[in-house]
Amino acid sequence: MVAAGSKCRTCRGPAIIDLPRHNANFCAEHFMELCRRQVTKAIEHFKMIARDDRVLVAVSGGKDSLAIWDLLIELGYQADGLYVGLGIGEYSDTSAEYARAFAVERGLHLIEVTLRDDYGYDIPTAAKATRRVPCSACGTSKRHVFDKAALDGGYTVLVTGHNLDDEAAVLFGNTLHWDVEYLARQLPVLEARPGFPKKVKPLVRLSERETAAWCIVRGIDYLVEECPMAAGNKHLAYKSALNAIEEMSPGSKAGFYFNFIDNMAPLLAGRAVSDGVELGRCSNCGAPTTGNVCAFCHLVETASAHAPVPVELVMKHGRGKR
Amino acid sequence: MKVLLRNPKREIEMAGPRRVHALLAKLELSRESHLVICNGTLVPGDAELADEDIVEIRPVISGGA
Numbered sequence: 001m002v003a004a005g006s007k008c009r010t011c012r013g014p015a016i017i018d019l020p021r022h023n024a025n026f027c028a029e030h031f032m033e034l035c036r037r038q039v040t041k042a043i044e045h046f047k048m049i050a051r052d053d054r055v056l057v058a059v060s061g062g063k064d065s066l067a068i069w070d071l072l073i074e075l076g077y078q079a080d081g082l083y084v085g086l087g088i089g090e091y092s093d094t095s096a097e098y099a100r101a102f103a104v105e106r107g108l109h110l111i112e113v114t115l116r117d118d119y120g121y122d123i124p125t126a127a128k129a130t131r132r133v134p135c136s137a138c139g140t141s142k143r144h145v146f147d148k149a150a151l152d153g154g155y156t157v158l159v160t161g162h163n164l165d166d167e168a169a170v171l172f173g174n175t176l177h178w179d180v181e182y183l184a185r186q187l188p189v190l191e192a193r194p195g196f197p198k199k200v201k202p203l204v205r206l207s208e209r210e211t212a213a214w215c216i217v218r219g220i221d222y223l224v225e226e227c228p229m230a231a232g233n234k235h236l237a238y239k240s241a242l243n244a245i246e247e248m249s250p251g252s253k254a255g256f257y258f259n260f261i262d263n264m265a266p267l268l269a270g271r272a273v274s275d276g277v278e279l280g281r282c283s284n285c286g287a288p289t290t291g292n293v294c295a296f297c298h299l300v301e302t303a304s305a306h307a308p309v310p311v312e313l314v315m316k317h318g319r320g321k322r
Numbered sequence: 323m324k325v326l327l328r329n330p331k332r333e334i335e336m337a338g339p340r341r342v343h344a345l346l347a348k349l350e351l352s353r354e355s356h357l358v359i360c361n362g363t364l365v366p367g368d369a370e371l372a373d374e375d376i377v378e379i380r381p382v383i384s385g386g387a
Contacts, residue, residue: 006366006367015366016366017364018366018367020353028364062384063382165383208355208383209354209357209382211382212357216357216359216364216380224380225328226329227385230385239355239383240355240383243354244352246354
């Protein structure tokens with residue numbers, strides 16, 4: 001390889017990454033400095049985490065969750081990890097190995113919950129049993145397990161690894177449908193409510209190209225392969241569309257998301273799907289719900305009664321264009 | 323040069339020298355959704371890749387929301 005001509009914006013040394021949205025290139029040291037600064041800015045600006053908070057990070061073994069766990073520890077926060085075994089065949093087995101290895105190498109505490117062992121089902125089986133897309137059962141399961149683990153463990157903040165691309169893609173989807181009730185709750189911080197922990201997304205100022213680069217520069221091994229059940233989903237299509245725009249006009253994704261947060265979200269305050277809804281308690285598990293039994297307990301009842309389904313039987317065969 | 327691609331995992335041969343951006347364009351891959359690692363080190367878009375290099379093109383998109 002011949003050395004690149006591009007220089008680090010900060011020190012003028014050889015660059016390892018170009019970031020068109022910052023109109024700059026960075027060496028490894030100053031790229032990491034940029035990442036720390038962006039995460040610190042998100043945490044402080046949106047009042048995500050206080051120094052005395054007990055933090056639980058939802059860890060999947062992928063780049064984003066391991067990057068934010070690493071960054072939080074680097075920035076001096078106390079943070080444990082939570083891994084949920086979804087039972088998506090080899091994908092889940094491998095992702096668990098990455099999450100465990102990360103925790104063991106750094107002496108961090110990782111809580112593990114396994115859907116099959118703890119609740120009697122897995123995501124492929126849930127998808128088949130409910131006849132819905134796998135991402136639906138996965139979302140319902142993870143939300144419930146995250147909330148329960150955070151509350152049971154006495155954690156004051158639950159951190160997820162949603163990055164700028166994730167948030168921009170969800171915003172794009174909700175805007176395409178002008179889904180006001182979902183737009184109104186698309187915030188980087190959801191405050192604690194009875195039955196729900198405070199939830200925060202400290203990676204909203206970093207793109208997924210940047211979180212992946214953080215892992216590479218830091219030597220963090222993570223699961224590169226994407227979930228076999230997510231292939232071809234709408235979320236990936238929205239990301240692809242936004243990336244095409246970003247290539248033509250760097251900074252578009254950040255502008256789209258942060259201008260929404262600054263200019264539009266305040267106008268939608270009080271219009272979220274959960275606002276003004278009186279929540280009762282699930283008669284089975286005690287979680288907040290609008291009905292008698294919560295969505296998660298319905299899912300457990302349906303999926304655990306179904307014979308186990310291997311992931312290959314419910315994988316999508318078509319792949320979205322990248 | 324040897325080029326490792328993912329999703330699905332496979333290896334192809336490409337002629338060098340070639341700049342990173344040109345390699346991605348040739349393979350019709352988005353710059354915004356990939357990183358390029360040459361001989362174990364992350365490299366920017368204008369880095370020139372040589373015939374003897376081992377290159378990984380790593381997708382950065384994940385599907386969950």
